[in-house]
Amino acid sequence: MKIRAFHIKNYRSIVNSGWCYLSHDNITALIGQNESGKTSVLESLRSFYEGNITEDVLRSDQSFPEITCIFEFEDEKFTDLIDIQYIPPALQHPLQKKHEIKLTRKWLDAKNSSVEIAEPEIIDYFNKIERENEEMDRLIMKSVHELSDEAKTIFREVEGADRSKENARAGLKKLYEQYENARRIANKMRKPDEKIAAQMELEKKQLNYQKAEAEFNHKLKLYEDKKSLLQFISEKLSICKTYAEIAGKLQEVERDLGLKNKQCSDLEHQHELCSNEKERKIISGRIQTLRSECGQLVKDLKDLQYQFAAKRKTAAGIFSGKDGRNAEDEAIQEIEEDNRYYKPEQMGNMLFKHIPLFEFFEDFGSLxxxxxxxxxxxxxxxxxxxxxxxxxxxxxxxxxxxxxxxxxxxxxxxxxxxxxxxxxxxxxxxxxxxxxxxxxxxxxxxxxxxxxxxxxxxxxxxxxxxxxxxxxxxxxxxxxRGVRWFLSFYLELKATAKQNHVNRVMLIDEPGLSLHARAQEDVLKVFEDLKDTMQIIYCTHSPHLIDSSKLYRVMAVQRANDDENSETVILDPRSLHEASSDTLSPIYALMGTRLSEQSFISPKNNIVVEDVITYYYMTEMAKLLDFKSDIHFLPANGMQNIPLMVNLLLGWKLDFGVLIMENQTSQEIAAILRKTVFLDSEADTNRKVKIFSGFAMIEDFFTTLDFKRFVLQQRAGITERNSRYIEENELSRTILATNFSTILNDDHIALKDFDEETVKNFTRVFKTVEEIAG
Amino acid sequence: MNLADNIQTKKLLQLSAENFERQQNELIESLKYASYIQQVLLPSDADFRRHFAEHFIYHQPRDIVSGDFYYISYTRESVAIAVADCTGHGVPGAFMSILGITFLNEIFHNFAGLSAGSMLNLLREYIMKALCQTGEDDEQKDGLDMALCIINKETGSLNFSGAFNPLYIVRDHELTELQGDKMPVGIAPEEEKSFTTQHFELMDHDLIYLFTDGFADQFGGPSGRKFKYQPFRDLITDISSLPIQQQKHRLLDTFNDWKGNLKQLDDVLIVGCRYKDK
Known part of the structure; x- marks a missing residue:
């Protein structure tokens, strides 16, 4: 696996870094001023790997850090790292397709942290379960109240039904006696008319009795129904009550555990500070006792969690109409099934074993x-x-x-x-x-x-x-010191690279501080050589540790505003132009340095241009246009310096010409040159100094479309001149020029990819250059 | 429900219906007023007549306001004609058409000497800027399809650029099609490319036709299918020998006959001009 990006929250001055993507070619440089937070980025990545933080890492609001990294699979697949049968079935398919995974380390307190898988599907899945459980808890608690009320009502109804049943029974008994009495009288009657009257009375009593018996049976049934309902509700209530009791116990144990853990860490702190051996022993004993109590509490907690989950599911089953026994059996079965599957933390821990090894080099101290x-x-x-x-x-x-x-x-x-x-x-x-x-x-x-x-x-x-x-x-x-440092660095990295059985991420703070500029470039060479065997993330202030043709490797780290207590902002290569010029100073210095490496002044055909930016665009476009004339462009570092540069060339008896864009000062500069260099000769001035009209800056030579595609690398609508757009949006011309150089070289852009108009403009300028050179 | 309730409900229904009718009338009035504003923004017949004594504009919006618009403007050396079809029709299309006309005016008068392709490139920048289009997934992808030609008044040299829409030139009963690029004036799905400019040397009496897709895409005829472009080209060639106003009537009649009782699907706009050598 390879680290692809990181996202840091609440780590020293970093409140929320957003996603920062590392360079695809394994070398990432963090540039920025002192105190900008560069080292914090490296240290946070170390903390992510090692799980340790110190108190100075915490922000003033005491919120704990949270660091997430994306790891890209190389040869492995998700299923090579985790046995898929232990993944919840709903997650198996999406996870099997993953090419990268997110792991988050969260700190619960200064000493305890956990790593969890942070893939959205997994988070959603477990959040959904969590929400369902919460909903279940809410329903159960609500039902407990409702059931209690219902039970009270039904109990009263049972009592009523019982009374009514007993009354009916008494009435029935009385009617039975009346009936028996009537039957006896009827048996005794001998006279036909008296017998008929008695028989009628008997029948009436019998009817009354039958009615009363039916009513009694009805009341008896009513009573029995109410009673079984009461029994059913009592059963439900009893399970809910057990559930509520366990929930209460769970909270109690959690609270106890928290308390004891805190006591334990307080004692550990005391132990560290204590110098008296006897007291240390006593404290140590108390720590031991507390730890064993904590161990027991953790065990209790796990048991209670299990019981709690079982009772919750049972209660839910009962509410959905299952009977108590079945509901409990099914609940236990479901929990056993759920427990078979890994939780996010377990998955996190398993995947964490496969991430690259992070090594932090502050100083190569081992000489x-x-x-x-x-x-x-x-x-x-x-x-x-x-x-x-x-x-x-x-x-x-x-x-x-x-x-x-x-x-x-x-x-x-x-x-x-x-x-x-x-x-x-x-x-x-x-x-x-x-x-x-x-x-x-x-x-x-x-x-x-x-x-x-x-x-x-x-x-x-x-x-x-x-x-x-x-x-x-x-x-x-x-x-x-320089040789010793470099040797130590060389040995460390080379030896690490040799152990290629495991991927590594090297975190290097300020490499080569004591080295000469040339030797710093040698450090970069070592990085280049080892980049296939390890990923390197380093902080630097040095322009010699940045490759100007690979600015995609650079992240700018700076404070959100001038206040040194403001939060740290990390800008990835695409947003480098938003960084302050102080932050970008190594890059600016670098462009100057590159110029100094060129043997670009010659006796003939020296063309002075306004600045380094013009120089870069001209040299890159000359290559594209296959402009082979032996012309040497000399950047003058601003319009005002052109006369000085020309005078120097004159002093060295070197041939020269001047090419400038039409802006507010171009005529003024031409006038100065005419007066001071060409001794008021209009013809000589016109021959050697060309003002390119219609273009305020070299960037205007590009059509808007080409400017957007190859320089700006954005698609927003631009209706003003390119130069105006740069000024109005306060963009760094230097960064844009290096972007252009990078895209040209990395994306293999050819002349045919440019608009005809851009090509026409540059062709014209090179023709003019040839004319000046004569 | 008793009688009193029934009466109450009926009254409420009646009130709602009246409200609805009143709101609808207000809406129609507003749209008519919007249509009037749109008409004011469109060039007048006189604007066309100044450069083309013989011309016609066949504009048949589907709704009260239209998403199609035509444009003519001129400088000392050249005259530019455009016909455009905005994303959507009705009110959204009308708003886009106002943007389009305003931007075309600004570009044509502030950036002298641009070719038709460069004008469309710049118009696209204006549209993208106005609609804040940057290529993000969730943003509006609105834009225009357009045919734009610029004619040099002295030489008769025409340069054309099209965003999906072509341009027809008919000379002696023979139709030449200048095809547009397959991209809109607005953000492209993947990457914006430059519009190409095509050149054509006009001769006296040449007929130029610019149009949107409303006519060719109309369903109708005996089998209820689209009119399509080949029949449309044949129709244009066919009517090119007629006096210019009769051409418009033929187009109108053909369209209505083809449409029959079916609904008009889109706005219809065809502009025809006869070029006269100076």
């Missing part, structure tokens, strides 16, 4: 020692002086313990000599500087043995390091 015992080296004794640099050295040379087991001293010496040669040649590839005129330095190591002068180690092998040139053979410590 190559003068000598180191072979025993220390082979036993990985990191305490021995210069261990890391020496280990890196052996790593680059590809040496291990086996190498030194060679018994034949002559063969061993020869092998070492060969290796010394190889390493020196490789190092010289990067370190271009010479000691004296043409004297390259070499790195050597030798295997020696202690003699009698060191009796305790006598006969034991050690490695001795030298940095040699033609004149001198000196120990590393005898060399300049």
């Amino acid at each position: 190559l020692p003068n000598k180191i015992d072979l025993e220390d080296l082979l036993n990985e004794n990191s305490q021995s002086e210069g261990y890391k640099a020496a280990r890196n050295f052996l790593g680059i040379a590809g040496l291990d313990a086996e190498f030194f087991r060679e018994r034949n001293h002559r063969i061993l010496k020869q092998k070492i000599e060969n290796l010394n040669g190889e390493i020196s040649i490789d190092f010289q590839d990067y370190w271009q500087q010479n000691v004296g005129k043409n004297n390259k330095i070499k790195i050597n190591f030798e295997l020696e043995h202690y003699d009698y002068t060191v009796p305790e180690k006598s006969g034991k092998p050690y490695l001795e390091f030298w940095i040699k040139d033609k004149q001198e053979r000196l120990y590393p410590k005898q060399r300049s």
Whole structure:
């Protein structure tokens, strides 16, 4: 995996960086003034990887940092990193198609953080579940109240029904007695008319009894119904109440755990400050006890969470009409099923294992020692002086313990000599500087043995390091700080690159501070060479550590306004022109530096142009137009400096011409030249000084469409001249010129891609240039 | 529902209907007024007559206001004619047409000597700026389809540039088509490209036709299909021998016959001019 972008929140002066995309070719430079927040960017990425923050990282509002990185898959697929069967089915399909993943590290407090997968589908999915659970909680709690009220009402109804049933039963009994009585009377009657009357009375009583019996049965049923309803509601209520009780307990345990964790960290702080050994022991004991209590609480919490989820689902099942037993069985089954799947944090942790290794280099402190015992080296004794640099050295040379087991001293010496040669040649590839005129330095190591002068180690092998040139053979410590720094840097990065079994992100703060400008460019060369084996993010103030043809690698870091307490803003390469000129000063300096590298003044055909920007457009367009005349453009750093430049050329007896655009000062400059250089000769002035009318700046030579496509790289409508648009929008002409140069070289733009009118304008200007040069 | 409720409901319905009718009348009045304003912005017959004694403008909007517009303007050396079709018709189209006419005027008079292609390029910049089009996904993609020609009054040299719309020139019953570029005057789906300028040397009596797609795209005829461009070219060639005003009537009759009882789909605009050598 490869880091593609980062998004930092609440880290020192960075409130919200927005998404910052790293250069696609693995080298990203952060430029900006001191205190702008460059180092904070690097440190936040280190914190993302290591999970550690210090108190000084926190902002005044005490909000904890949140850092998200996007990692791009290279050869791997999502399914290679996480077993898909443990992903919730609804997420399996979208995740399988992913080519990159977002991981967020959030801090819960200064010591605890967690990494979560931050893919929108996953967040949405779990948020949805969370919302559903919340909704379920709300419904259950609401139902508890409603059910309690309902239970009270039904209870009263049951009581009423019971009373009514009992009354009916008493009435029935009475009627039965009346009926029995009537039946006895009817049996006793002998006279037909009395018998008929008694029989009628009996039938009436029987009817009354039957009616009363039916009513009684009805009331009995009513009573039974009410009673079973009460029972059903009581069952529901009981589950809801258990759920509410568990919720209460859960909160209680969470609160306790928070409290105990806080007590624990307070005690840890006390422990750090305490100097009294006895007290420290007591505190340590209390910490131990608290930790074990916390451990138990975490266990309880997990149990309660499980029970809580089970009761919630059971309650939900009951409310949807299931009976208690079934609802509980199904709830447990569902929870078991849910628990099979990874949660965002688990997924985050699993993916985190596959992200590149982030290494932070503040200073390459481990300098190559003068000598180191072979025993220390082979036993990985990191305490021995210069261990890391020496280990890196052996790593680059590809040496291990086996190498030194060679018994034949002559063969061993020869092998070492060969290796010394190889390493020196490789190092010289990067370190271009010479000691004296043409004297390259070499790195050597030798295997020696202690003699009698060191009796305790006598006969034991050690490695001795030298940095040699033609004149001198000196120990590393005898060399300049710059050489030592570069050597250390070279060893560290080269050794890291050799361990190519894992991807790495190198975070480098201010590399090459103590180096000469040329050596700083050598640092850039090392980056270039290693960019296929690692990603490099570095901060710099130096123009020599920026490649002007690769401004897509540059991010500008600056404060939102002049106040040094204002928040940090990070501008990616597309928005570089929005950065302040102070922030961009390395780039401005760089353009000047590049000019100084050219041997562009010649005895003939020197054409003075207004500024560096004009120079850049003219040279780039000359290449495109295949303008091969032997013309040398000289930038004058502003219109006002043209007379000075011309006078210098005159003084050196160099041939020259002047090409300027038509603006407020062009006529004035032409007049000065006529007077001071051409001794008021109109003809000579007209021959050597050309004012290009209709164009205020070189950028006006482009049609609006070409200006937008190749210079501005935006599609907004422009109705004014290009020069006017630049001025009105306060755009940096330098950045636009480098954008142009970059797009021309990287996107393989050809002349045919330009509008006819642009080509016509530049062709005209080059014809004029040829005329001036004569 | 009792009788009193029924009466109350009826009254309410009646009131709503009256309200609706009143609002509709107000809307129609507003649109008529907008149409009047639009007419004022369009060049007059006299503007055309100044340069082309023989000409016709067949403009049949679908709604009260139109998204099609025509334009004529001139300098000492040249005369520019344009016919355009704005995104949408009705009110949105009318607003765009006002923008188009205003920008064309500004460009033609402030940037002398531009070719037709450069004029369309610049017009596109104006439109993109006015509509804040920058290529973002969620923004308006409105624009114009247009045919624009600039004729040098001295030499009869015509240069043409089209945004989707072509231009026809008929000489001695023979039609020459100058095709437009396949992009609108407005933000392009992917990348804006320069409009091309085509040149044509006019001769005395040549007929120039500029038009929008309303005529050719109208459904009708016996099988209810589109009129299409080949029949439209044939029709133009056919009527080119007629006196200019009769040409307009033939176009009008043909369109109405073709449309029959079907609904007019879009605004229809055809401008025809006869070039006269000086």
